[in-house]
Amino acid sequence: MKELFAMYPIAAWSLVSVMLALVIVVALWNKVKWWAHNTWYRFPLIGKLAGLSRDTSRIDEVTGFAKPERVLCEDYLRFMQVQDEHDFNERKTYLRKAGESSRKDMPGWMWLLVSVMVFIEAMGFSYVLAGFTIPGASENVQQYGAYGIAFLISVLLVAFTHWAGHELYVSGKINSARRDWDEDARDPKPNLVSEKITLDQNQSRDDGLPAYVQQMNRFASRRATYVVTAVTAVLVVLIAVGATYVRGQVLEKTTLQNTMQTSATPMASGDTFDMNKDLVVPDADAKSNADAEKLGRDQAVSADRRGGWGTFIVLAFIFVFLQIFGVLLGFKYGFAAEKSREAWRSTRRFERYSEARAFYDEIADIAQAVLDTLQQRRQRNGVTQGTTAQSKTKGTFRQYLAYKREERVGDRQHDRNMTQVHAGIERQAITPAAAPSAPMAAKAAVNSAPSLNDLDAASAHYRALDRDETRLAFVATLPDDVADALLQSELARKGDEAERKKADRLAKFKALQE
Structure with a gap:
């Protein structure tokens, strides 16, 4: 990494800046999208407002608005996720009947934290893997290869562990509903699923049904499944065992090379100024010295081997528990009902409709200002282009x-x-x-x-x-x-x-x- 910044400082810092900008955009996506929408609408000459103002469509007899005005209103209406009190209450009811009033999405900073932790863990053995993946490559090339391998492994693990945790949560909710249905003693027993209820439908359709039926009516899945969980478990075990094995082989190779180098190094014979170099050491003493040196080397190699394998086992446990942590986060965050995420995103900031109305009034005021500009431009164009007076709407x-x-x-x-x-x-x-x-x-x-x-x-x-x-x-x-x-x-x-x-x-x- 230091070599990269030293050799290519402009490119390296540009990459860091782009990554930070992406993090900021993701964290503030709604505000960025709102700013981009208004900027594109008001952009001179080629903006959407300029294009709509050139449309000379007449007023629709049913809605009382001309086509460009309807387009503008619909574009701004998409930012008003809650449009009236009934809609607000329906979304809250959907979450309550789905049993997910207290659930929420995983925060962005949590995604970043888990990704960084998994990437750091993956870097620990991806560098070892790079030596076998790119044999004969230079040190710099192996480092780049290690970064790429770590990125691939971390993306796979973060995605699969979160998906597995979500699958466990959904399957648990379904199993709980089926258990309540099995224990229901009423006769006749209602169907486990009476109908599929979406967010656009009336949420009172199943008021008289048991809570487990209301939940199942809103769930995207009908049966519990553990396919992703099994695949994730196999993937984690394979990576943990494989990484530990490769690390162990590298340790054995390094230990063997060090032993051979030590054995090939002459002992005191390298001292040219030794006045006793012509002295002959008795065979018994020479053999005793050689045995002592060999015993010392063997003990050092054994200690290195035990320490290395102990470290690798600890790293394997850390890796496995880090993936379990990812599964737990997937279990804690997210929704089982098909439209719960949409309902939560539109109501998460507000406890009461009065708060939502005050928030969306600002959007309505901005939309009205843009609509006024459109109507003024259309009125001027209607005079110059000879369009009918019906295009001068005041809606x-x-x-x-x-x-x-x-x-x-x-x-x-x-x-x-x-x-x-x-x-x-x-x-x-x-x-x-x-x-x-x-x-x-x-x-x-x-x-x-x-x-x-x-x-x-x-x-x-x-x-x-x-x-x-x-x-x-x-x-x-x-x-x-x-x-x-x-x-x-x-x-x-x-x-x-x-x-x-x-x-x-x-x-x-x-x-x-x-």
Whole structure:
């Protein structure tokens, strides 16, 4: 490393600067992305605002906004991860039902710490591996090879250990839910997974179901698996054993070379001025001296060998426990539910919606300022280019937010309407109409109904009933083909009603703009 900075100081320090800049960008990614977005929008001549201002599209009759204004509002809307109080509460509910309200992502500084620790550990044996990987290479080339090998090994280990820890966490949650399902004594027992619920759906869909069903409805996986954990364990063991073996072989080679050099070195014969060099040492004394020297060399070699192998074993244990630490971090951080990370990122800064609203008001103000600039430029272009006066809209960013909020309310109502009849039929299949707890009014309504095999008559009678219980009991008495046709008819009718209500809301919204 010192040679690199000495030989190529500009390149080395440039590399260090780039690495530090990358760390800062990753740590402050949201702020960097917001700054880049605004800079690109306001950039002269070629910025996005300049391009949108040249668009002469007319006002849309439904939304009350022209196409470039909708594009601008949608671009800024992406930075408002929580758009209303209902959305905020739904995201909090999603985390609560998934059992992950207290979970969070692994912090960036923790990623950096683990990566540096693993890289330092990998450097300890990658230099040894480089000698065998690049035989005959110079010392500098072997050092560069050691850095590359250490980088590859550290990336693999950090990724696999974190992935294994996350897999253990997810599998533990799934096994816990299955255990609760097995121990559930209710009859009939609900399905372990009733439906897949995402963040965009109404979170009250499974309010009446057990907690383990609510969790499984939001998990990305349905079965526990330990494939990644097994692969990671094999990888760690192979690297630990292989690195220790290679280190041991290098130790044996070095010890043998030192022993041979010591044996080849003449003893006191190297002293030219020894006045006693002509003296002849008795054979017994010479043999005794040689044996003593050999014993000393053997003891030194044995001590070096024991010390070296002891060090390698300690390093192997440190390596293994460092990987266990990585697995524990993967177990502690992260989410099992499919959309928990998205819900957490949008609500992690706020305990209440009032805090979120105050935070996103700043984004709305900036978006409104950019929208005002766009409208002014479009108005000037409309005069010079002869476009219609309809391009001179005065819609605001907050009005667009209100429109999107009304649209989401309509979508949620439509979703509830479309699933109401279907959910009722499913409940009817679990609780027969003839059960003792059925209301007497439902029985009377069913008994008073004519023999209905005609869809029109069945639909008229179904709509005449004013309670869900009586309707469900009535549907249970119909033939299967008539019941299915009635279900489809009611779904279509409720869908038409939802669309009509949505159109009414849009008309009211347009009237408010005028």
